[in-house]
Amino acid sequence: MVILGFIFTAIVGLIASWAERKITARIQYRVGPVLLQPFYDIAKLFVKQTLIPEGSFKPVFLAAPIIGILSVIVSSTILWINCVNMKYTFWGDLIVVVYLFMVPSLSLMMGAFAAKNIYAALGAAREMKLILSYELPFILAILVPVIKSGYSVRFSEMLQYQAAYGPFAMSLSGGLAFIVAVVCIQAKLGFVPFDVAEAETEIVGGVLVEYSGKALGIFRLMKNMLLAALPVFLIMIFLGGLGDGFLGLFFGILKYIMILLLIVVIKNTNPRLRIDQAVRFFWGPVTVCAIAAVILAARGL
Amino acid sequence: MKIKTVLKSPWIFHASSGSCNNCDIEIVDCLTPRFDVERFGILLAGSIRHADVILVTGSCNRQAAARVKKLYENAPKPVFVVAIGECSLSRGMFINSYNCPVPLDKIIPVDVYVPGCPPKPEAIIAGILKLMEKTKTGKKPQENK
Numbered sequence: 001m002v003i004l005g006f007i008f009t010a011i012v013g014l015i016a017s018w019a020e021r022k023i024t025a026r027i028q029y030r031v032g033p034v035l036l037q038p039f040y041d042i043a044k045l046f047v048k049q050t051l052i053p054e055g056s057f058k059p060v061f062l063a064a065p066i067i068g069i070l071s072v073i074v075s076s077t078i079l080w081i082n083c084v085n086m087k088y089t090f091w092g093d094l095i096v097v098v099y100l101f102m103v104p105s106l107s108l109m110m111g112a113f114a115a116k117n118i119y120a121a122l123g124a125a126r127e128m129k130l131i132l133s134y135e136l137p138f139i140l141a142i143l144v145p146v147i148k149s150g151y152s153v154r155f156s157e158m159l160q161y162q163a164a165y166g167p168f169a170m171s172l173s174g175g176l177a178f179i180v181a182v183v184c185i186q187a188k189l190g191f192v193p194f195d196v197a198e199a200e201t202e203i204v205g206g207v208l209v210e211y212s213g214k215a216l217g218i219f220r221l222m223k224n225m226l227l228a229a230l231p232v233f234l235i236m237i238f239l240g241g242l243g244d245g246f247l248g249l250f251f252g253i254l255k256y257i258m259i260l261l262l263i264v265v266i267k268n269t270n271p272r273l274r275i276d277q278a279v280r281f282f283w284g285p286v287t288v289c290a291i292a293a294v295i296l297a298a299r300g301l
Numbered sequence: 302m303k304i305k306t307v308l309k310s311p312w313i314f315h316a317s318s319g320s321c322n323n324c325d326i327e328i329v330d331c332l333t334p335r336f337d338v339e340r341f342g343i344l345l346a347g348s349i350r351h352a353d354v355i356l357v358t359g360s361c362n363r364q365a366a367a368r369v370k371k372l373y374e375n376a377p378k379p380v381f382v383v384a385i386g387e388c389s390l391s392r393g394m395f396i397n398s399y400n401c402p403v404p405l406d407k408i409i410p411v412d413v414y415v416p417g418c419p420p421k422p423e424a425i426i427a428g429i430l431k432l433m434e435k436t437k438t439g440k441k442p443q444e445n446k
Binding site for chain 1 (some may be wrong): 307310340342351353377378
């Protein structure tokens with residue numbers, strides 16, 4: 001089950017990352033890469049030499065990408081099981097998934113601090129500030145579907161509730177929380193405007209600066225898999241799940257493409273924020289919106 | 302096999318060893334919408350650890366020579382080196398300078414030479430394609446002589 005989940009998420013994620021690059025290219029009046037380009041990238045990184053920088057803490061440096069990818073595999077498998085068969089789910093899987101989605105950022109930080117590089121340390125410090133800023137509104141936004149489904153922290157119950165009463169994003173509080181959550185996953189994915197942690201033009205790749213070969217390939221795969229898993233997570237808790245049956249699945253894929261398009265358009269129409277601007281943005285307007293959404297949800301709107 | 306996989310997505314690292322900036326601007330031109338080298342999977346890497354192809358411009362002066370050598374040693378293998386512009390090929394107009402003792406290929410092994418002052422973006426793309434052509438035989442170009 002886990003291996004199937006891994007393969008499926010990896011393929012969807014790599015195709016999604018191709019779509020992201022292709023849409024970016026079309027927005028900039030370019031042609032863009034071929035469909036298999038993300039697969040070529042990963043294949044290439046796996047045949048390249050993996051260098052371990054002098055003075056780095058080797059076990060943590062090499063364990064970090066593996067911890068990151070394992071957490072994404074487990075969380076995406078939980079999501080897929082909820083789409084396929086609801087019998088094998090457990091109570092509280094929402095909380096587990098929210099925690100597991102935080103581990104990739106932590107693994108990036110771990111690897112960067114172990115690398116003994118000034119740029120990596122700078123990137124890791126920024127990543128840490130970014131986590132502190134976006135986790136609060138993200139969890140507040142997730143609280144809204146939890147309240148609306150009658151204080152349930154189980155995906156299957158939420159999906160059943162949405163199947164009966166319509167998706168949460170249709171209500172006022174749900175819509176507000178959905179917008180907040182989209183902004184937060186933009187930061188979770190490390191996309192512009194919140195890519196301060198790996199700003200290539202500024203701190204030469206930031207957290208990934210010392211990674212090469214297989215370790216870099218695993219990190220890249222992890223990020224591409226997050227690009228598959230995070231929108232699916234949002235669809236499940238806000239937009240009524242991927243659906244079943246031929247028509248339901250069609251609309252599910254349509255929802256996924258809509259969210260992906262939204263993320264890519266935000267990415268391409270905004271400049272990078274400084275870290276202080278990003279923190280101010282998340283703790284200011286975004287958190288206020290999230291708190292308002294929670295209050296509205298608690299009052300039944 | 303290994304080299305073929307690498308050349309399916311060559312990420313380039315741009316090292317300037319004391320150039321006048323003309324070649325560097327022409328390299329940046331390759332990445333703009335008019336030439337769009339991302340069609341071939343070419344991306345500009347920020348860190349030498351991510352690089353598959355090192356593009357070297359400039360005349361390799363005494364300060365830069367040691368650093369270019371260090372860059373080559375820090376890149377994960379297999380890595381290719383492309384010398385861009387007259388300066389990095391033969392030191393160009395600085396051939397008699399006190400500050401440019403040796404050309405680039407005496408410091409690190411060079412796979413492809415792209416002449417010109419500065420070379421056109423078309424010439425740079427042709428040079429990269431030549432690298433791909435030559436490595437299809439499985440050998441590095443300098444072994445092919």
